[in-house]
Amino acid sequence: MNKELDSSEDIPPATQNFIIPKKEIHTVPDMGKWKRSQAYADYIGFILTLNEGVKGKKLTFEYKVSEAIEKLVTLLNTLDRWIDETPPVDQPSRFGNKAYRTWYAKLDEEAENLVATVVPTHLAAAVPEVAVYLKESVGNSTRIDYGTGHEAAFAAFLCCLCKIGVLRVDDQIAIVFKVFDRYLEVMRKLQKTYRMEPAGSQGVWGLDDFQFLPFIWGSSQLIDHPYLEPRHFVDEKAVNENHKDYMFLECILFITEMKTGPFAEHSNQLWNISAVPSWSKVNQGLIRMYKAEVRRAGPGTADPTPSAAWLRILGQPL
Numbered sequence: 001m002n003k004e005l006d007s008s009e010d011i012p013p014a015t016q017n018f019i020i021p022k023k024e025i026h027t028v029p030d031m032g033k034w035k036r037s038q039a040y041a042d043y044i045g046f047i048l049t050l051n052e053g054v055k056g057k058k059l060t061f062e063y064k065v066s067e068a069i070e071k072l073v074t075l076l077n078t079l080d081r082w083i084d085e086t087p088p089v090d091q092p093s094r095f096g097n098k099a100y101r102t103w104y105a106k107l108d109e110e111a112e113n114l115v116a117t118v119v120p121t122h123l124a125a126a127v128p129e130v131a132v133y134l135k136e137s138v139g140n141s142t143r144i145d146y147g148t149g150h151e152a153a154f155a156a157f158l159c160c161l162c163k164i165g166v167l168r169v170d171d172q173i174a175i176v177f178k179v180f181d182r183y184l185e186v187m188r189k190l191q192k193t194y195r196m197e198p199a200g201s202q203g204v205w206g207l208d209d210f211q212f213l214p215f216i217w218g219s220s221q222l223i224d225h226p227y228l229e230p231r232h233f234v235d236e237k238a239v240n241e242n243h244k245d246y247m248f249l250e251c252i253l254f255i256t257e258m259k260t261g262p263f264a265e266h267s268n269q270l271w272n273i274s275a276v277p278s279w280s281k282v283n284q285g286l287i288r289m290y291k292a293e294v295r296r297a298g299p300g301t302a303d304p305t306p307s308a309a310w311l312r313i314l315g316q317p318l
Contacts, residue, residue: 017125018126018128018129020132040294042159042163043155043156044291044294046155046158046159047155047213047216048287050172050175050176050217051216051283051287053172053173054176054177054220054221055221056220056221056223056224056225057173057177057221058221058245058246059177059181059244059245059247060244060245061173061177063177063178064170065174065178066167066168066170066171066174068166068167069171069178071117071118072161072178072179073179073182074117075118076182076183076186079107079138080185080186082103082106082107083103083186083189083190083193086099086103086106087099087193088193088194088195094195095144095195095196095197096143096144096145096195096196097144097193097194097195099194100139100141100144100190100193100194100196101141101144104138104139104141105141107135107138108135108141111131111132111134111135112128112131114131115130115131115134118161118166119161119164119166120166123164123165123166126164129160130157130160130164133157134153134154134157136150137150137151137154137157137183138150138187138190139187139190139196139199143197143199144194144196144197145196145197146187146190146191146196146198146199146210147198147199147209147210148199148210148211148212149199150187150199151187151210151212152213152294154180154183158179162175176217176247180213180214181214181250184211184250187211191258192258207269207286207289208251208255208267208270211251212286212290212293213290214247214248215248215251215286216283216287216290217247218246218247218248218249218250219279219282219286221245221247221248222248223278223279228242229277229279230273230274230276230277230278230279231274231275233249233252233270233274234263234270234274239252239253239256252270255267255270273286
């Protein structure tokens, strides 16, 4: 089991200090720091540990739900409720509704209070640091856009909670099926309500305008499925009948709701993936693709960049 999901200590070491994260990558040469960092190794290890944990399991699979998991879901429910309380405004531009900035301002103000409901009092010093990743995970309030870098910030938020012992090794299935799946629901609602632009989209040549991780973990769920094969995810009937059990098919359903025209034209990369013979090969290929995207993340992209705090906290042994 990867160490980032395993903590035998209820209280972090006395030497553990927390700092407000700041961006560490400003030029292309700075990428070497990210590629060589313990943070990069731990982040990818976190993704792969969860990938293995959900292998062959439906979203309806019975799993342990801890108090910390329930508190995270409550946090996400609060973000969802704020969307209802902040309706879109009338504006000439079709995309990027400015009401999103009002919604985001509320999160910006309340993020530390929200995180404090999840983090035990003896870890209160971690709250300002960890809260930054929550704020970074919901999109950009200036551009009113959302992309895989924001998604990665939420994964980093969860990884940090694992590193400080809030989430435990036996939470791993619930992290994906309960917390991350609820996060996806809230992000889809944000995208639809405020007509958010995709950040750093590669158009038809990208995997998806907004998400990546649910395709990785969702393909792992489908490994060795008795009858669903990769070719079936472009079949409307198969998606409609099985999307509540599989994260990958939830993503496909959302794409078909948001886009019109032939699937092969608006989602060419996914169309190509449907020709891969097995889910295990799909999963392996998506992991390679994700590693390449994370490694080349840099200035001006929507992909994840490490901060000083992230580099430190993920490398801190518990």
